[in-house]
Amino acid sequence: MWKQETELKQTLARIISNEKVTYNTHLIWLDAAEIASSAQPGQFVSIRCENLLLRRPFSINQVNSTHLAILIKIIGEGTRWLASQRKGQRLDILGPLGHGFAIEPSARNLLLVSGGIGIAPLIFLAQRAYQQHSITLIYGASTSAELCPFSAPQPNMPKNFTPSPGETRIILVTEDGSAGEKGTATSILSPFINWADQIFACGPAAMYLAMSNIPIDGLKRSTCQVSLETIMGCGIGACYGCTINTRKGPKKICHDGPVFQMGDILWQEMKI
Ligand SMILES: Cc1cc2nc3c(=O)[nH]c(=O)nc-3n(C[C@H](O)[C@H](O)[C@H](O)COP(=O)(O)OP(=O)(O)OC[C@H]3O[C@@H](n4cnc5c(N)ncnc54)[C@H](O)[C@@H]3O)c2cc1C
Ligand code: FES
Numbered sequence: 284m285w286k287q288e289t290e291l292k293q294t295l296a297r298i299i300s301n302e303k304v305t306y307n308t309h310l311i312w313l314d315a316a317e318i319a320s321s322a323q324p325g326q327f328v329s330i331r332c333e334n335l336l337l338r339r340p341f342s343i344n345q346v347n348s349t350h351l352a353i354l355i356k357i358i359g360e361g362t363r364w365l366a367s368q369r370k371g372q373r374l375d376i377l378g379p380l381g382h383g384f385a386i387e388p389s390a391r392n393l394l395l396v397s398g399g400i401g402i403a404p405l406i407f408l409a410q411r412a413y414q415q416h417s418i419t420l421i422y423g424a425s426t427s428a429e430l431c432p433f434s435a436p437q438p439n440m441p442k443n444f445t446p447s448p449g450e451t452r453i454i455l456v457t458e459d460g461s462a463g464e465k466g467t468a469t470s471i472l473s474p475f476i477n478w479a480d481q482i483f484a485c486g487p488a489a490m491y492l493a494m495s496n497i498p499i500d501g502l503k504r505s506t507c508q509v510s511l512e513t514i515m516g517c518g519i520g521a522c523y524g525c526t527i528n529t530r531k532g533p534k535k536i537c538h539d540g541p542v543f544q545m546g547d548i549l550w551q552e553m554k555i
Contacts, residue, residue, distance in 0.1 A: 289321040291380065291519070295373040299350060301366070304431050308400070309355045309366040311374075316349035318378045324408035325383025325483075325510055325542040328353065329518040331375040332361035339365070340515050340537070342404035342485070343379060354431065356400040380518055381541050384408050384483050384508055386416070394479035395420040396494070398468050398486025402431060404510055405485055409451060418451040419475055423468030423486070427461040469493035484545075485510040488553065495550040507545040511536050511553075528552055 296315035304310045318328060322343045328351070329338035339361040345352040357366050368374065383404070386393065393416045395405045402422055409418055424430045433453070455463025456471055464471055469490055476482070476497075484494060484507065491509055513536050516524035520538030527534055529547045534540065 289323065289326070289379050291377065292317040293375070293377045294318060296376050298368055298370050298372050298374065300370055301368060303366075304354070306428055307357045308431055309357070310344070310352055310431075311355060311365065311368070312347075312350050312352045313374060313376065314349060315351050315376060315378075318376065319346045319349055319351040322346050322351060322379040322407075323383040324411050325404050325508075326379040326381050327404075327518075327541065328376045328378030329380060329515070330361075330365065330377075332364045335361050335364075337516060338377065338518055340380070340518055342407070342510070344403045344406055345410060346407060354400065354403040354406075377518070381537055382539065384510075384542050386412060387481060387506075390480035391416060392478050392480045393418045394472075394475050394482045396423075396468050396472060396482060396484040396486065396490075397421065398423045398490040399425075399429060401485035401487070401490070401510070403485070405483065408483055413451050419454065419478070420451060421454045421456060421468045421471065421475070422463075423456040423458075423466075423490075424462075425458045427457055430455060430457070430462055467493070469497070472497070480506065482507040482545075483510075484508070487512075491545075491548075491553075492550060495545065495548075508542050509545050509548065510541045511543060511548075512541065 294315055296313040299312040299314055301311045327340045327342045329340045331338050341353040343351055344354040355362050355365055357363050397405045456466050456468055513525050515537050516522040518537045520535050525536040528549055531547050
């Protein structure tokens with residue numbers, strides 16, 4: 284559906300806002316016109332974090348005219364540093380990188396499945412697709428405190444992801460039952476599979492392994508795309524550090540992905 288070949292840009296992007304949206308997650312809006320203008324859902328940017336040798340990859344979470352947002356879960360040195368950056372400071376970002384989600388022209392009903400911070404690229408996908416498609420978004424987390432609110436504050440910005448009623452259905456699910464249904468994104472997936480023309484998933488390895496175990500008749504693997512995560516070296520296809528074996532031969536997650544057809548992945552070999 285979307286043109287995937289986009290020109291790579293490096294820029295010093297000014298931080299427009301940096302808001303803490305959960306106890307360990309920040310939403311950062313950046314002024315990055317050249318990257319925002321060509322970014323597609325499922326693509327990512329890589330960001331230099333202070334003195335760290337390797338840039339850190341983050342999905343493009345939202346785009347709004349000349350601005351783009353990233354949603355960052357703090358897990359280590361780089362994300363801690365990013366979360367501490369203030370409005371007005373600049374980030375060295377490179378993007379848009381990789382190949383994102385592809386919606387088939389005939390698809391009408393889209394099922395989006397996210398686990399944890401995997402929500403990040405699916406918000407962008409929903410933003411782009413909801414006017415032409417019927418969307419159901421399953422958003423799973425371990426507990427309610429891990430769920431990012433959809434109306435995260437964005438000073439000086441128009442409204443962010445605003446699912447239009449009747450077109451986007453959001454189903455929350457938590458492992459401890461503290462919000463939405465009790466379970467995991469995959470444990471409540473089955474009733475929606477036949478409804479969906481296409482499925483787009485982003486989440487932890489355990490979520491994909493559970494999905495890959497859903498009987499072949501139930502989950503049409505050809506219609507399911509997954510966004511893979513790994514630790515990246517260069518992020519631009521040069522170092523081969525993110526190479527995985529697939530049914531279509533070796534593929535680089537940063538360059539050929541991060542979005543792949545689920546049926547192409549050799550799940551038993553994956554160490555994501
Ligand atoms: C294509 C892509 C898109 C991503 N999108 C997002 C996003 O939108 N939001 C977000 O919060 N994160 C995202 N990530 C993950 C993010 O890049 C890492 O969390 C970040 O690089 C960690 O940097 P750090 O310096 O804070 O942690 P580090 O100090 O580098 O690592 C802390 C710990 O986490 C482990 N780790 C680091 N990165 C990964 C990884 N990618 N997979 C598994 N384990 C890892 C390390 O081995 C270490 O144990 C994405 C990753 C990829 C590849
Ligand atoms: S991270 Fe270097 S090739 Fe993918």
